[in-house]
Amino acid sequence: MNLAILYRGPLASCNYDCPYCPFAKRRDPPELLRADRAALARFAGWVAATGDVRLSVLFTPWGEGLTRNWYRDAMVSLSHLPHVERVVIQTNLAARVDWLADADPRAVALWSTYHPGQVDRDRFLSRCARLTELGVRYSVGVVGLPEHLAEARALRAALPAEVYLWVNAAEGRRYDAAEEATWTELDPLFGYSARPHVSLDRPCHAGETAISVRGDGTVRRCHFIDEPIGNLYDGSWRTALRPRPCGNAVCDCHIGYVHLKPLGLRDVFAGGVLERIPAAWPPVRRPVPLAAPERRPPAVPAPGSPPA
Template sequence: MKLTVLYRGPLSSCNYGCEYCPFGKWKHTEEELAKDRADLERFVSWVEARTGDTMSVFFTPWGEALIWPWYQQALARLTRLAHVERVAVQTNLSCHLDWVKDCRAEKLGIWATYHPEWTKRHRFLAKCETLSSLGVRYSAGMVGFTRFAEEAEALRRELPEDAYLWINAVKDGQEEPYTAEDIARFTAVDPLFPVNNVRHPSLGRACKGGESVISVDGEGTARRCHFIDEAIGNIYAPDFDQALRPRPCSKATCGCHIGYVHMDYLELDRVFGSGILERVPVKPLWREGVAARAE
């Protein structure tokens, strides 16, 4: 079996405090952090035991995980497993990167979000340069508030040409809708921006969610994706594999990259290839205007 797991444990705090994000305002108690660590240990042990499968793991925390050593250690352990193809994580890249040397770099993927209100561009770029020097594949990106447009353009100029810079469209919370000029400006930075700036029709559509891609929480409860609350089983149950089967999407639309990228009709697996978890497209495609195909 080939299975991709999006893991989101109880961790829900961040060392940044972006005004549009609630998680920087929360602080965990020592007991809560211990619970998160124990849940993660149980999950990693489960992955380690599935030696008959081909596994990929994507950590998508409600907050920042890599400031905590147990997540760094988990990435190192998982990348060293023969049956694990890929291990990726969403991060603000504020952590030190010494732990990366304990990983198999060719299996590690970093989805790095730049927050210009919380760090300096040169610091973020230095972290990206370190990842490159260590042989780690990464994407960099920003939230697409129009007030960040100049900073996004500057980051694009200073990143290596072959590094993909994505822009997450703001579909809720933007003071005013994007103008045609705004869309053109962000598309010049990220040719795939028009794909993200759409809520894709999904009701009844085929999706890998629930069959070969699942979302798992700290208790082991599995769902087809992060955006459908219905549980399909628990990964720690002995008969869990029986829950994995095709399920047409039950939501009207899908507007988040980590959801719609797995929808069959969009064919975005062709765009991202083996970089689908860390959001790194196949190099020639994103420079050739693939965005227009999926509008």
């Protein structure tokens, strides 16, 4: 069995104050941080003990996890487990990344987001460069707001070609054809994010080969369907896994619609579904054929000249 787990504990604090995020600059009280740490330790212990399943884990905290040492420690330890194919976290890269030198680069990866106005671009790029030095897989993304366009272009120009830059449609924003084309120049797959996907009654991998897990172990099909289907720690999740059609009218978040079967995005992101890296990245660019040399007629010798 291969199972992808999207884990979200109680943590909801962040060191950034992005105006488009409801959790900006939120501070968690000490008791909530203790609860989050304990929940993550329990989850990591469960992953370590569940060796009969090939697991991939994506941490999707409401806030920023890598400023907390327990997330860093969990990622390092889980990356070395033989039955863990991938361990990934969504992060703003605010924290130093040298700790990843202790992780297995074959298993660990980062889904990184650049927030203009919250961090200096050169500082963000220095973290990206360090990830490259460490051999850690990572993607980088931005929110597709007009005021971010110049920074996004500068970021794309500065990043290595092998690093995928994704663009998330801003929540509630509609993009006209010209705007969509502009962002697609940066992210060839932006069209998938630019508009919600009709999902009602459509088949989805969620609840079959991908699940969402809360800090208390409650298992749901995905983050966007509240109905529980079992609990991680009593084993009820195993019998709950089966194909199901989606019960929501639309799906407009990448971590949800990437699992919609009709979209085929599991193939597009094969080998990098959780860290949001397409299989064919960087794109293969066909070489421009050289123009054939001009064919000139053979010279005609002048009358009376010796043969060549």
